[in-house]
Amino acid sequence: MAVDRDISRAVMEEEIALLRGLAATYKWGVIPDLAELRLIVTMYSYTNDPFILEVMCDDYKEKPPLFEFVDPYTGERGTVRAYPRGHDSLFHSSGPCICAPFNRKAYKAEFTTGPHADWRAGDWMASQANKYDWSNHTKLCDMLGLIQTRLSRPDLYKGRMT
Protein backbone atom coordinates (compact mmCIF):
# COMPACT_ATOMS: atom_id res chain seq x y z
CA MET A 1 0.00 0.00 0.00
CA ALA A 2 1.41 3.36 -0.99
CA VAL A 3 2.22 5.88 1.73
CA ASP A 4 0.46 9.21 1.47
CA ARG A 5 3.02 11.66 0.07
CA ASP A 6 2.21 14.18 2.80
CA ILE A 7 3.16 11.63 5.44
CA SER A 8 6.46 10.81 3.75
CA ARG A 9 7.10 14.54 3.37
CA ALA A 10 6.49 15.20 7.06
CA VAL A 11 8.89 12.43 8.07
CA MET A 12 11.48 13.79 5.67
CA GLU A 13 11.20 17.28 7.16
CA GLU A 14 11.59 15.93 10.68
CA GLU A 15 14.64 13.87 9.83
CA ILE A 16 16.30 16.54 7.68
CA ALA A 17 16.11 18.88 10.69
CA LEU A 18 18.38 16.43 12.56
CA LEU A 19 21.06 16.79 9.89
CA ARG A 20 22.14 20.31 10.81
CA GLY A 21 24.92 19.51 13.26
CA LEU A 22 26.65 16.93 11.11
CA ALA A 23 26.05 18.93 7.94
CA ALA A 24 28.05 21.80 9.40
CA THR A 25 30.83 19.50 10.61
CA TYR A 26 31.21 17.66 7.33
CA LYS A 27 30.41 20.62 5.04
CA TRP A 28 27.48 18.84 3.45
CA GLY A 29 25.31 20.61 0.98
CA VAL A 30 21.73 19.67 1.87
CA ILE A 31 19.15 20.40 -0.81
CA PRO A 32 15.65 19.12 -0.07
CA ASP A 33 12.96 19.05 -2.73
CA LEU A 34 10.01 18.18 -0.56
CA ALA A 35 7.50 18.48 -3.39
CA GLU A 36 9.25 15.64 -5.19
CA LEU A 37 10.18 13.78 -1.97
CA ARG A 38 13.81 14.12 -3.02
CA LEU A 39 16.87 15.02 -0.99
CA ILE A 40 20.23 15.85 -2.53
CA VAL A 41 23.30 15.81 -0.30
CA THR A 42 26.81 16.68 -1.39
CA MET A 43 29.70 15.19 0.56
CA TYR A 44 33.48 14.96 0.48
CA SER A 45 35.84 12.13 1.22
CA TYR A 46 38.89 12.65 3.41
CA THR A 47 40.84 13.07 0.15
CA ASN A 48 38.42 15.83 -0.87
CA ASP A 49 36.75 13.73 -3.59
CA PRO A 50 33.26 15.11 -4.18
CA PHE A 51 30.16 12.91 -4.06
CA ILE A 52 26.52 13.65 -4.77
CA LEU A 53 23.81 11.52 -3.20
CA GLU A 54 20.21 11.56 -4.35
CA VAL A 55 17.72 10.16 -1.87
CA MET A 56 14.16 9.46 -3.04
CA CYS A 57 11.59 9.06 -0.29
CA ASP A 58 8.36 8.00 -1.94
CA ASP A 59 6.57 5.43 0.24
CA TYR A 60 8.97 6.31 3.09
CA LYS A 61 8.99 4.71 5.69
CA GLU A 62 6.90 1.76 4.63
CA LYS A 63 9.81 1.15 2.29
CA PRO A 64 13.40 2.31 2.69
CA PRO A 65 14.54 5.31 0.70
CA LEU A 66 16.23 4.90 -2.66
CA PHE A 67 19.85 6.05 -2.59
CA GLU A 68 21.70 6.81 -5.77
CA PHE A 69 25.08 8.44 -6.32
CA VAL A 70 25.33 10.99 -9.12
CA ASP A 71 28.62 11.57 -10.94
CA PRO A 72 29.73 15.07 -9.88
CA TYR A 73 31.58 15.62 -13.16
CA THR A 74 29.01 14.39 -15.69
CA GLY A 75 25.72 14.39 -13.81
CA GLU A 76 25.12 10.74 -14.74
CA ARG A 77 23.16 8.78 -12.15
CA GLY A 78 24.18 5.38 -10.86
CA THR A 79 27.43 4.89 -12.75
CA VAL A 80 30.33 3.11 -11.09
CA ARG A 81 32.34 6.33 -11.28
CA ALA A 82 29.69 8.06 -9.22
CA TYR A 83 30.19 5.56 -6.40
CA PRO A 84 32.89 5.28 -3.77
CA ARG A 85 34.82 2.08 -3.21
CA GLY A 86 35.09 0.81 0.32
CA HIS A 87 36.90 -1.84 2.27
CA ASP A 88 33.88 -4.15 2.18
CA SER A 89 30.68 -4.67 0.17
CA LEU A 90 28.61 -1.78 1.53
CA PHE A 91 29.38 0.07 -1.71
CA HIS A 92 28.46 -2.82 -3.98
CA SER A 93 29.33 -3.21 -7.66
CA SER A 94 25.97 -4.86 -8.44
CA GLY A 95 23.87 -1.96 -9.64
CA PRO A 96 26.07 -0.40 -8.31
CA CYS A 97 24.36 0.29 -5.04
CA ILE A 98 24.72 0.96 -1.36
CA CYS A 99 24.14 -2.57 -0.12
CA ALA A 100 22.31 -2.01 3.14
CA PRO A 101 18.77 -2.67 4.36
CA PHE A 102 18.13 1.10 4.34
CA ASN A 103 18.52 1.30 0.55
CA ARG A 104 15.69 0.22 -1.72
CA LYS A 105 18.14 -0.42 -4.53
CA ALA A 106 19.71 -3.31 -2.60
CA TYR A 107 16.47 -5.33 -2.81
CA LYS A 108 16.14 -7.70 -5.75
CA ALA A 109 12.36 -7.49 -5.47
CA GLU A 110 12.59 -3.73 -6.10
CA PHE A 111 15.50 -3.59 -8.58
CA THR A 112 16.70 -6.41 -10.80
CA THR A 113 20.29 -5.45 -9.96
CA GLY A 114 19.65 -5.62 -6.22
CA PRO A 115 22.11 -8.03 -4.61
CA HIS A 116 19.56 -9.34 -2.12
CA ALA A 117 16.71 -11.61 -3.16
CA ASP A 118 16.55 -12.70 0.48
CA TRP A 119 15.47 -9.31 1.83
CA ARG A 120 11.94 -7.88 1.98
CA ALA A 121 11.63 -4.10 1.89
CA GLY A 122 8.86 -4.09 4.48
CA ASP A 123 11.24 -5.52 7.09
CA TRP A 124 13.99 -2.98 6.60
CA MET A 125 13.82 -1.16 9.96
CA ALA A 126 14.13 -4.38 11.97
CA SER A 127 16.79 -5.93 9.77
CA GLN A 128 19.51 -8.04 11.34
CA ALA A 129 21.27 -8.65 8.02
CA ASN A 130 24.80 -10.00 8.41
CA LYS A 131 24.05 -10.41 12.13
CA TYR A 132 24.17 -6.63 12.48
CA ASP A 133 21.49 -4.58 14.19
CA TRP A 134 20.44 -2.03 11.54
CA SER A 135 17.93 -0.32 13.83
CA ASN A 136 20.46 2.48 14.42
CA HIS A 137 20.26 3.33 10.73
CA THR A 138 16.57 3.94 10.22
CA LYS A 139 16.56 7.74 9.94
CA LEU A 140 17.93 9.72 7.02
CA CYS A 141 20.56 11.32 9.25
CA ASP A 142 21.72 7.88 10.45
CA MET A 143 22.14 6.66 6.91
CA LEU A 144 23.96 9.76 5.72
CA GLY A 145 26.18 9.74 8.80
CA LEU A 146 27.19 6.16 8.11
CA ILE A 147 28.00 6.96 4.48
CA GLN A 148 30.05 9.99 5.52
CA THR A 149 32.02 7.91 8.01
CA ARG A 150 32.83 5.53 5.19
CA LEU A 151 34.19 8.47 3.20
CA SER A 152 36.04 10.12 6.07
CA ARG A 153 38.36 7.34 7.14
CA PRO A 154 41.45 6.16 5.25
CA ASP A 155 40.90 2.60 6.46
CA LEU A 156 37.39 2.55 4.94
CA TYR A 157 37.54 4.73 1.81
CA LYS A 158 39.48 3.43 -1.20
CA GLY A 159 38.71 6.00 -3.88
CA ARG A 160 36.06 5.87 -6.57
CA MET A 161 34.60 2.54 -7.62
CA THR A 162 36.44 2.83 -10.94
Add this chain to the structure above:
Amino acid sequence: MNSIDQNLEVTVNSTRGTQQFSFPKQTKVEDVIRQAVTAFGFATGDDFQLVMESNTADPLQPERPLVSYHIADGAVLILTSIGSGV
Protein backbone atom coordinates in the same frame (compact mmCIF):
# COMPACT_ATOMS: atom_id res chain seq x y z
CA MET B 1 41.92 22.89 42.90
CA ASN B 2 38.15 22.71 42.62
CA SER B 3 36.76 19.30 41.73
CA ILE B 4 35.00 20.85 38.74
CA ASP B 5 38.43 21.48 37.25
CA GLN B 6 38.85 17.74 36.97
CA ASN B 7 36.01 17.57 34.49
CA LEU B 8 35.85 18.19 30.78
CA GLU B 9 32.80 19.82 29.26
CA VAL B 10 32.40 18.42 25.75
CA THR B 11 29.80 18.44 23.03
CA VAL B 12 28.93 15.18 21.34
CA ASN B 13 27.39 15.35 17.90
CA SER B 14 25.55 12.35 16.52
CA THR B 15 23.14 11.49 13.76
CA ARG B 16 20.38 11.98 16.30
CA GLY B 17 21.31 15.41 17.55
CA THR B 18 23.80 17.16 19.81
CA GLN B 19 24.23 16.95 23.58
CA GLN B 20 26.57 18.41 26.18
CA PHE B 21 28.43 16.11 28.56
CA SER B 22 30.71 16.51 31.54
CA PHE B 23 33.29 13.80 32.15
CA PRO B 24 36.25 13.43 34.52
CA LYS B 25 39.40 13.94 32.46
CA GLN B 26 40.56 10.39 33.08
CA THR B 27 37.37 8.91 31.60
CA LYS B 28 38.14 6.33 28.98
CA VAL B 29 36.83 6.86 25.47
CA GLU B 30 34.88 3.61 25.66
CA ASP B 31 32.98 4.94 28.68
CA VAL B 32 32.21 8.19 26.87
CA ILE B 33 30.87 6.16 23.96
CA ARG B 34 28.74 4.05 26.27
CA GLN B 35 27.17 7.07 27.94
CA ALA B 36 26.61 8.88 24.66
CA VAL B 37 24.99 5.85 23.02
CA THR B 38 22.56 5.62 25.91
CA ALA B 39 21.87 9.35 25.98
CA PHE B 40 21.04 9.43 22.27
CA GLY B 41 18.90 6.33 22.51
CA PHE B 42 20.84 4.13 20.13
CA ALA B 43 20.66 0.34 20.33
CA THR B 44 23.73 -0.78 22.23
CA GLY B 45 24.80 -3.73 20.10
CA ASP B 46 26.41 -1.51 17.46
CA ASP B 47 30.12 -0.79 17.22
CA PHE B 48 30.36 2.95 17.82
CA GLN B 49 33.45 5.10 17.68
CA LEU B 50 34.30 8.66 18.62
CA VAL B 51 36.21 11.09 16.45
CA MET B 52 37.21 14.68 17.05
CA GLU B 53 35.50 17.24 14.87
CA SER B 54 38.94 18.54 13.98
CA ASN B 55 40.08 15.11 12.76
CA THR B 56 37.29 12.86 11.57
CA ALA B 57 39.67 10.42 9.89
CA ASP B 58 41.10 8.90 13.06
CA PRO B 59 38.83 7.30 15.65
CA LEU B 60 39.84 7.76 19.27
CA GLN B 61 41.13 4.54 20.78
CA PRO B 62 38.55 3.16 23.23
CA GLU B 63 41.03 2.24 25.95
CA ARG B 64 42.64 5.68 26.15
CA PRO B 65 41.45 8.38 28.57
CA LEU B 66 40.20 11.68 27.21
CA VAL B 67 43.12 13.56 28.73
CA SER B 68 45.59 11.61 26.61
CA TYR B 69 44.16 13.32 23.51
CA HIS B 70 44.60 16.79 25.08
CA ILE B 71 40.89 17.35 24.68
CA ALA B 72 39.92 20.72 26.12
CA ASP B 73 36.68 22.16 27.45
CA GLY B 74 34.33 22.95 24.61
CA ALA B 75 35.72 20.26 22.31
CA VAL B 76 33.29 18.74 19.83
CA LEU B 77 33.31 14.97 19.44
CA ILE B 78 31.34 12.99 16.90
CA LEU B 79 29.76 9.64 17.62
CA THR B 80 30.07 7.46 14.52
CA SER B 81 29.14 4.00 13.33
CA ILE B 82 30.39 2.21 10.22
CA GLY B 83 27.59 -0.32 9.81
CA SER B 84 28.42 -3.58 8.13
CA GLY B 85 29.11 -4.90 4.67
CA VAL B 86 26.30 -7.24 3.68
